Amino acid sequence: MAPVPASPTDKDTDPTIGALVIDASRDISTLISKEIQLAKSELKVSVRHGGVGIGLFAGAAFLGLLAIIMLSVAIAYFIAMTGLDLAWCFLIVFGAYVLVAAILAFIGIKQVKQVKAPERAISQGKEIPAALKGRG
Structure with missing residues (x-):
């Protein structure tokens, strides 16, 4: 058909x-x-x-x-x-907390000093304009 x-x-x-x-x-x-x-x-x-x-x-x-x-x-x-007198007992507990806080702050400062800029990413980022212009 x-x-x-x-x-x-x-x-x-x-x-x-x-x-x-x-x-x-x-x-x-x-x-x-x-x-x-x-x-x-x-x-x-x-x-x-x-x-x-x-x-x-x-x-x-x-x-x-x-x-x-x-x-x-x-x-x-x-x-x-x-x-021991109660006032001295509270002072001992306070001193223990201050000592723990000082140790934590010291460790924290050491950790913060280890922070670095992402150097490889920055250097690669600086190469992008040249690559886009065809000079890469």
Whole structure:
């Protein structure tokens, strides 16, 4: 059976290239806006969970600080059981904390002094303009 020839009215209903481009650009625009809406809704959920997490960490840090204070008082009273005056016991606990803080600060300073600039990345970054100009 021979194929049916297209009638002149069928050719009039085919979309033009301009119409196809307009439809495609509209569809892409809609797709991008929907993707942005999806990203916003996902970020809202993430930000909410992150905020709750930060609040819980802050609460835990505060309770940890209170626990350290109570432990310090308990240690001072434990030392006082040896017969030493309570004021000296609190001073001993204070001195121990100052010593630990000094050691941590000393170690921290040594670590910070070891920080260096990313020299290889900087030198490669300086070569990029010449490479782009074709002189690389």
